[in-house]
Amino acid sequence: MTMAKDAEPVVSARQAASRRWDVAWLGRRREVLVAAAVIIVIAISTAVHSYFWSSANISFIFADSIVVAFLALGESFVMLGRGIDLSVGAIMGMSAIIVGFRIQNHGMTLGPAILLGAAVGIVLGLGNALLVGVTRLPPIIATLGTFSVYSGLEFVVTNGNQVDTIPNSITNLGVNTVLPGVPVILIATLPFFIVAALVLRYTTFGRSIYAVGDDAEAAYRAGIPVQRTLFLTYVIAGLFSGLAGVVFLIHTSGASSTTGNTDNLSAIAAALIGGTALTGGRGGAFGALIGSVFLSATLTALSYLHVSDVWQPAGVGVLVLLAVISDSSGGRPRLRRRSRPARSRPWRSRP
């Protein structure tokens, strides 16, 4: 050995383990911050309007956020791989319409409805997956195209009709509460988020998504199947968007030819607010959920403060921009420059 032999190569497992908690805490910090922001929004709104702090209203906020949360969850898979899916809203719309008509006109029950919604989502998601993962189109172009196709198909499928009679047995899921303020739908959908989080953190597929999002070239050379990973993220985005369609029916008890047209941005906003980076490789499943709750709480608060609904899209847009700005200034800019601080080596003993 030639130099600094006395330097300790890598520290003991125990020290490493204690560090792991630091890292885990940092990783969760964004979620904690957003949760704090939600509490602040609720506190202020309650001060202005005491009805805001009622079981019915809090429950409404949760139920409302689940729709976007599912979209954001799917979107997160795509964004973690450094992609983007602009068609999730339209996929949700297609699912809501197709499933809605089955329920309304054919008396379909909830179980089959969920399966049908998932199937519609997967099929439409496959469209994106083929375009991005196989044809290798830039995701923004591919999914803008499919967004246009799918939202156009919504008109074809509805053919001038709309879904407006969903039986109470189904819509009650969004209204009934298990505890004050906690709707059944929130509890029923939590497992999806838990499974998604486990997949992302602890499976080969999940880890491959992060690697591809971080550096696709390095990932490919490390033997990670880049295109297959990307392909699957779009299928999963489709799957969750299809499920979002079913949740949408439960929550709003209806669907029309324009359902979902404005929800793409909400999904991206929720994922961004929850800490998933547009530049890939950073973020997680619970960020999507907490980001959606924040979005929903803020928009509800605005209407309690007598801000007209027409301001809502503008509000979402501002939140997206704020999330991106905070990400690029506070976070780590992903420039490939080497102009970072000279590497310090505090662990090396000085000769």
Add this chain to the structure above:
Amino acid sequence: MTEPDGEHRSSSGTGLLAERTGDYEARGITKSFDEVTVLRDVTVRFRPGEVHALVGENGAGKSTVLKLMAGIYHPDAGSLVLDGQPLPALNPSQAQRRGIYLVPQEPRLMPDLSVTENLYLGALRTRRGTGTVAWRAMYDTTEGLISSVGLRVDPRTAAGRLSLAQQQLLECARALSHGCRIIFFDEPTSPLTAHDAEKLFELMNQLRSEGLTLGFISHRLEEVQEIGDRITVLRDGAVVARAERGTLTRDDLIRAMIGRQLTVMSRSRRSGPGSGPGETRESGGTGAVMLNVDQLSSPPQVNGMSVQVRAREIVGLAGLVGSGRTEFAETIFGIRAPVSGTVQVAGRDITGASPRKCIDAGLVYLAEDRGRSGIFADVDITRNETAAILPRLPRLAGIFIRPRLEQERARDAAQRMDVRASSVGAAMKTLSGGNQQKALLARWMLAEPRVAVLDEPTRGVDIGAKESIYQIIEKLAGEGLAVLVISSELEDLIRVCDRVYAVYEGRIVGELTGPDITPDALGQLVVGAS
């Protein structure tokens, strides 16, 4: 060793434009990033008509000095003094207007724009009256400018199609076209072949004779001694030695750089397999043929190359940049598609297989450009190391990776490869170049390969880490690995290889074994003479 003392040429003057001579000094500079002090009270003076070399290990602060002087960073304390006048806080374009230009480590040109457009970037000439771009006039002056730096290409060529060496020359031309008198080079020669480096030195000599102020950073002590009129040695952010040409020996420099004496480059270490101190490698270095490449072609860079590597053998692939060495490795490893020929690893055909299949068959490839196609910079060491063996990690219920066991594996591998880090949870970008490279070696060794292709394993790595990487390579070969080392530094190959192939224009043009591997013989082969 002499301390620089002030024989000012024009500092008593008024600093008028006409009197600018390019005497540029950093005085007592201190700089910290995130509470880590990277420069402490550093004073360096660059004088007109001189080439001033900054040397030091990775992380010693050399690049930071030049970046401060070029306005990319701002000093926390101390001042920058140009021709006797203290400068206000600079940004890079203000520095350029004062005649200071930094040629970055990797040239930052617009790859799709032409040579001319790159040269005139931000200052395209326009025709009077119409305001349209005066292409003809620019192309004409471009020819003159680029040929004055020894670059002979069509001004309409896209900059991305130039070689690295040519891109550096173009950066120089850009500095000159802006009328810069002070030109800094941040490790200009590390990606260059000896031949191209020589050409760059010719240019530097010429600019020096024209009275320009030149500063450069290098790892290669030979060239520092060859071209530097003045040498400043940095260690851990402080100046530890200053010298004029010829006053320091190579050993003095090394001692100053690392604070102790090294016994590197002792060629006698390896006097043929078996007889050297290289521990376990057995007589003849022969095991079964592990890598067998037959007539592999992927034109135009790879034209029918045949290479064999046996277990326990370290084989070199010598060649200039652009000779097809890296392309050959990429063709083996499934990054480029082969047109003809076959690749076998341990008797199994993997011609044209994807990296995943190559890795599973026992072939790994340490890429040439570690920053762009090796590391995940923001990710911790553990995940960097296990990226290539995700499917093989220990699991719970056959599905969920067990992070603690994963981390243990990563830590063991890091220890074997002598990675120096606070923990395996540290982000890869916080490591020095040498440690990043060792962590990548750990990644590949975790894959339990039979054949390792190492492309420039010691590039951008300081001298101590370099020796340690050689030792790791020798140890791995001793354990039965077949190693193919690609390098443009002949010295490295001579130091470590049992056998060397020479590549020229995508063909194997020669093969040397044991004591026949000499700088002269190799040097002849790689330039295609003989």
